[in-house]
Amino acid sequence: MVTRTHELSDADVDAIFHALADRTRRDIVARVIEREQSVSALAERYAMSFAAVQKHVAVLQKAALVRKERDGRQQIVHAELERLRRAQQLLDRYEQLWRHRVDRIASILDEEGP
Template identity: 60%
Template sequence: MDVSDAEVDRIFRALADSTRRDIVRRTLVDEASVSSLASAYDMSFAAVQKHVAVLEEASLVTKEARGRERLVRGNLDMIRRASALLDSYEQIWRGRIDRLDALLDEPEPTTSKEK
């Protein structure tokens, strides 16, 4: 899984917004036009276009022109890459917790005064 630091920043910056997470969720289920997405939110068409542009820059969605419509489709490959990155972070932390547990399970050394 090769994800550059810049890609990671773009992905998580894009996913930090609840509207963008919802757009990704909707477009993973089925492609949607930008106008149909815009009708689902209490914001302007231009605002939804900006959200889609942020997601597209992070490669979380793709946009395709079909006639006069711009269809947005979630990019499952990038979602999987982001998930794999989070899984690797989880493994790092699980390893650290296991080492801490092992350290805490070690008996305390006795000092000469305690004998």
């Protein structure tokens, strides 16, 4: 369900949360935000196979958090900053919701008094 054109669909949100649920994928996102990297360079940093790192990158691609571009024989991974901003905005809305709820609970408790 899409509520506005600039917001994420439910499927988008599911894909983003799924992608970021894994610590290796979160680390990959952090690394490519800092600077684009080849899949090979990323794979050197983890105690797993090149194919496993490729699979992590594919999950991040499916969530549109990163994109790959071929540069000769290498595949360079880039962060999709706009998509990451949208994910951050979603998390900000959740934070606002919970802050409002906490404030409301505090208000109710203050009304009841001792």
